[in-house]
Amino acid sequence: MRRKPEAKVAAVDAAPHAAARSAVEHWFVARGWKIFAFQREVWQAAKRGESGLLHASTGAGKTYAVWFAALQHAAPQLRKSMAAPPPPSEASAALAVAVAAGKSGKPRKPRTEQGLRILWITPMRALASDTTRALEAPLKDLLPDWTIGSRTGDTSGSERARQMRVLPHVLITTPESLSLLLSQPDAASRFARLDSIVVDEWHELMGSKRGVQTQLALARLRRWRPDLLIWGLSATLGNLPQARDALLGAGRGVIVQAAMRKTILVDTLIPENPSRFAWAGHLGLQMLAPVIQEIDAHHSTLVFTNTRSQAELWYQNLLAARPDWAGLIALHHGSLDRTVREWVETAIKAGQLKAVVCTSSLDLGVDFTPVERVLQIGSARGVARLLQRAGRSGHSPGRVSRVTLVPTNTLELLEAAGARHAVAVGEIEQRPVPDTPLDVLVQHLVTVALGGGFDSQALFEEVRCAYSYRHLRPDQWQWALDFVTRGGQSLTAYPEYQRVAADDEGVYRVPDAAIARRHRMSIGTIVSDASMQVQYLRGARLGTIEESFIARLRPGDRFLFGGRMLEFVRVHEMTAYVRRSSSGSGAVPRWQGGRMPLSSTLAHAVLECLEQATHNDYAGAEMQAVKPLLSLQNTWSALPTAHQLVVEQLHSREGHHLFFYPFAGRLVHVGLASLLAYRLARQQPATFSIAVNDYGFELLSAMPVEIANAASDSPFGTELFSSEHLLEDVIASLNATELTQRRFREIARISGLVFQGFPGQPKSMRQLQASASLFFEVFRKHDAGNLLLTQAQTEVLEQELELQRLRDTLAELRGRSLLVCKITRATPFAFPLMVERFREKLSTEKLNDRVARMLQELEKAANK
Template sequence: MKNEFAEVWFYNQGWQAHQFQKDCWEAIAQGKSGILNAPTGYGKTFAIWFGVLQHFYSHNQDTLTSKSKKRKGPHTLWITPLRALSKEIHKATNQVSLDLDLEYQIELRTGDTNTAERQKQRKAPPHALITTPESVHLILATKAGQEYFSNLEFIIVDEWHELMGSKRGVLIELAISRIKTINPNLKIWGISATIGNLELAKEILLGQSNQGVLIQANINKEIQIQTVFPDSLEKFPWAGHLGIRLLDKVVDIIHQYRTTLIFTNTRSQAEIWYQQIISQYPEFAGLLAIHHGSLSDEVRMWVEEAIHEGKLKAVVCTSSLDLGVDFRPVDCVIQVGSPKGIARFLQRAGRSGHRPDATSIIYYVPTNSLEIIEGDSLKYAVENHIVESRIPYVRSFDVLIQYLMTLAVGDGFYADEVLQEIAQTHCFASISQEEFDQCMALLIHGGTSLQAYDDFHRLELVDGKYKVTNRRIAMRHRLSIGAIVSDLMMRVKFLSGKYLGSIEESFIAKLNLGDVFWFSGRQLELVQIIANDAIVKASEKKKGVVPSWMGGRFAISPDLGVAIRHSFNSIHKSKGISEEIAYLKPLFQEQKRLSALPKEDELLIEYIQTKYGNHIFFYPFDGKLVHEGMAQVIAYRLGKIKPATFSIASNEYGFELLSDTDYELDEDLLHELFNPAKLHQDINSGINVQELARRRFRDIAGIAGLVFQGFPGKQMKSKHLQANASLFFSVFSDYEPNNLLLREAYDEVFDFQLEEGRMQQAFNRIATHKIIFSKTNKLTPFSFPIFAESFREKYSNEDWQSRLEKVKMQLLNE
């Protein structure tokens, strides 16, 4: 079937349509739903958009010719995870309407849309509304909000892989479950990057009963990965030490290309790299920018526009530029440090050569010598098409409670009808009547524990429908819609009132007035704190601290762990090895001389006695988060053999247990320590799971509306939020131990914080491995980076770097 709009527009552009675009147009014309998977830069937006246009003009001729017919709501809802991406989609689709002189109107509705514009969109809806998950729920929380979607034909969810692995994905599942009831003819399309579970992604988005199509672009985009090597190899590396030492080489790369994106894993790292480049290469002033999620919208929009227009030579950024915003001038990407995941690395690589047939060029800059091996691992993963799956949230009762409030604040809902709808979603497929009743009880009268408090009598039954009749409760709920949680953010402002961005309160709380810190690429002095505003002025002082953000902590993915362990097979070969393995040979030879070199199916454990105590080092290569939990379980099991107090340190490759107690270890005992049996029981016994759950509960309580986070500009302080949430946690623990939200807090600790599933897999795998036990009299190249982590903690208030250098020089001299 021809798509006339696409043919004309593509012809005028001088383009040829890809087969996957034609397949999408055909599927949409047949009334199908589905998922589109295609590389960045190949026209994914147009693959869906022209299908939507063709459908509209094929089915709505009478609406177009009759001026008297007024639309109740939009024809298409395009949902994106980022406001910047929404603007990008709006710009691209609007251009099509302009070029083809179409009446099809497209408008934006995000957190930036003012009240007057929103009201106009309600009274005179556009044909297409480009929006975010939170804004869809805000519409449902208004009177006649459900009627607004009664004529909706399409929901398109952009970057579905990104949303699916978060509670925002649950928001989308729930919104779609309601809109499908309002309009059973709804067609749902997702646009997704490559993930390991695309079929599941399709099933979650489309729902259990919808047999949609999966359209994959048969395009192998060439990716060129180049590892940046230091001039000399450090045999005793430590994390973060090497990155900035490669600054000159990074700048040489920047000079070779028109525009370069420099990706770092954390906002702190982005600030450091920006500061270092500008201070050592002042000629970059005006040509270098910084972009991360804590900067103001104004700053980020300026940077994005400047990249578009080719005005910038380089941008230091974080995952804030990961997603599909189209930057055609970018022809090079630099990844500083381990990308932690293969999919993330591929996504970032795809930002360069953002055109069909262009090669994506990505340079990998390791931050310590051992990290160089990941250059080999990433190449192996890309060649073998290894890519992570996204793990969806299930049984997120905090989001369900918020959603029920959203419906009640809007038009109200019938309980039985909503239960049937949500039971069709992936997230709540296993919900029981009893669990749903418990959610309802919490909203109607506060449940078992909170009945005495009027604030928790939120729903009333009016003519068979549950509604919110209290205006104050309704307003508070609308202000709290969403599932993005983080530490309380404080606004950073100049004395003039100019807004720069936001920083977590926990960081500002550690500063004294007059202290200097780096933010937004500027050296700032803290002048005063007024409510939630940190007032600053520019400073000429040369020394300042770099903010740390709690959100920047994530570990290597299971699939990257597999690829890293595979690389260890190559370190025993002498021929047919990568340049990374060849470069690291001296380090591996030193490791073998002092201790041993493990293979892919072996676990190395080292026992070293120093003046600091008895060190046991383990190298499972499973990522820092898994290692932290694993270390606590092993410490607990060792403590049962002989009581001891352990200090724990870990990195992505292994972990250390340090104590004053001397253990008699052998391979049989070590195998028993990694016995997968009773792992869950030992996690409960060896880790303070209750305290972890208490902290997790703060976010759950916020999403479920138990804790009000404050009005705009007057947010509650994080210590008060934590205290309030902690009070609920204690009440539920003491009087209602089966409370759904309490259970959810524990489940999330096990699933996402301790990653129990991954830990169980690691223990199962290690149970089949050969254990190499090595007693050595000094630190090894593998153990030194982990030792450095604990050293940093121990001497945090002293010059720990120079102390560590002395230890390293001592090892080298020996």
């Protein structure tokens, strides 16, 4: 063991009851750290052989709670030292080893058997290196003969080759890399000595197909090692029992919740002149000066944005406003090259950067101790996301975490007030768990067939132990098995889709080496638009941009990327070659997933704030700042609340407008607007244009629609907000086939129908879409019972349109009183919806002119 400083050793030895301390307790005390009650609770549960889920605030000490639990369970010598008093000093420990070795002064290093003992699963590659450093510190002192390594998409080929020969005692990996290990023929022997598994940031995994992939991997490992100790780490989560069940199986394991509550301060940068007529992003860079002041006043700040495009713009404008900060501020998002991201992470950990403009790429558990402040540009759209980002500051027990919201439009002050209320009362979103995704199952079947093969009945029982497949029916299992062995009903003539075959003993394996190679290269559930490398003509790689953006560029076009203005030169072999540009303007890349919907938890908190405003209660700086807007809304129309649905009717030169304000989030409003338009048109023929935002939606038609009659207690009014025939009406109201086909592309890639290409020779997005579309049409016409088609339709309804939340919203609307307001001009709530509609059909210049004219007219009317 390493020698500790003399003063610390003396302090440990002199402390009361020192002889009763374990080696782990000595390790904590030597660093001046306190052991918290929840950490001891986890250690005791692990000593009893119990698995579980630990829920604690970010920066509270979760990592070492489960790390030492895993160590004591996996290492007999450490388990013994934790049960008995340790020697009084390191010298006597060394002497004891020397005596045991029969030598003097030359202790013999204990012999440690090779093989993986502890598996640490992390959701992000960026966390792997940080986690490795955190786990190495006690490992070097307590188990110096143990080895530790990581295996992710960033791991070098030489390191992967070493790991294929022998795995380290501790391996930090991602769900994708774990599945790749499970696809090796000798997988069972590689995990033969595995003792403990830790799943980090489980709240980020459990709601996605990556979480399902993790569930299946854990089920496989538990079959080989029934006594595995499994612990999950979680923060900012509202449905803990379900989270535990998804990780460990229904009713299994314990939940340990830290009693210590980390102090989190949420405040807001209030704009000097918040407008009474707000639209998305209208404040934007008007908040640049106060943001600069906040950064200037603190040693280290993280500036979070919701999109990579927004991060690029803010970084560029910060640097333009403060050129003296060159080298002191940095940019970090997932599309930047790994070397750039790692440099930024290392620099901020070392306290060398004053600020980093970032996205969700830094949301998770990377420990940036020097960070003092967190700024959130725009609404975080959810309470859990806000708390997660707040925890990046004060990232250690006892320190205060502070996040400051920077509104990009006046209505986001309302969201800020709602977020503060939700944090104060402890309301956090729940994370739903996917139910029976067959594309992930199909991929897993091929993975297991590669990893030593499987018996059908045994694997069926194993898969049903995974929470997401607890309801898996035998007919669904048989369909999946038939799909990987014959290609289903419609692909039997194509050998490349007969990926698995049973041998003479009934064991299913992959008989073709080419199929095996293709499958291993395609393992994973992360599906995004095809990306191109961005690289200087004669220089370094900068990162990746989605192909759909590059496809719109012509040579000479400029765009902002990585904080630099670049000029597009050409594309060659999926690489976009660029050169630096001296011009100060250019396009900003748009990545998929740019808009995050308002969560139901935050939406209800906002409605609570509106309820208070109806009673002239404007408590807090945010509500005071947004009061002029809300007062004008109440004067011209009314304020929606949890008890009152406000619908506005307006007749303009464009036609007849209906504005609804359910405050249910953008995705729900897309489905709800289409549903109501369909139901209204069914009773009164009409064609509607639709615009939506997180607060409401607009229906615009050429003919007037009497919504008051439609929403009354008449049978038609009951039908308008009814949940009866909801599925049929939603499908009829939307271009369901197009939506389903788009979702099917993802499912086709996960299930292995579409091959994305070999390294260095990826297929273009157009090729992938064409292949997926061909399969979609073949299945639709010749294999209508194909369960992947059914899954695509289900995912569209549940994920893109949030069908369950839509159903819940309809129930809430039926419980609210209806107030129809006939207005003569756009209200503060209606105005942003009109801008959303204009944005879809007008250029930026024409939109700005149109908005300016409307603002002038509305402000004139408001000032009368």
